[in-house]
Ligand code: IMP
């Protein structure tokens with residue numbers, strides 16, 4: 017792995033694809049152990065960042081499951097608070113189902129808590145959160161994260177679905193911003 021440049025910034029190798037594969041494998045095993053064998057969970061990847069993680073995750077999941085993707089979108093609301101966030105892409109009926117949100121990375125937790133609020137209203141049987149990466153030093157929400165692949169320092173990372181201004185999502189390994 018060599019250093020790379022995306023737009024104006026330089027990034028150095030941080031987590032190899034072999035290590036990522038290990039984290040994903042461990043997460044899959046934990047989930048498979050916790051979810052009853054007769055339960056068919058619905059995994060929901062949050063686009064765009066989690067497309068690669070979700071694809072690898074379900075390939076390793078050893079039982080029947082559903083996979084779908086959603087995207088957060090905002091539009092100007094009619095009230096004074098301005099932007100209203102909503103989810104695009106959820107067509108399934110989630111009532112009574114075991115739903116697992118798959119996130120690429122949780123940073124402040126703002127995105128996650130918006131998503132969480134939306135799913136909480138859907139009468140699911142249980143709602144779990146699995147994230148590949150987590151930044152504990154910046155997380156500021158009172159939300160329980162059920163499964164964490166790897167906790168990392170507060171550094172900006174790219175690769176494996178994560179981007180810097182649109183670039184870097186296609187990289188198989190993870191790089192971090194050079195100091
Ligand atoms: P949060 O709302 O602060 O938790 O940020 C969540 C979203 O910000 C993630 O889903 C990513 O899209 C993006 N993000 C947070 N940290 C990073 C990073 O280190 N690299 C690339 N994107 C990030």
Ligand code: MG
Nearest residue numbers: 063064065120
């Ligand atoms: Mg994201």
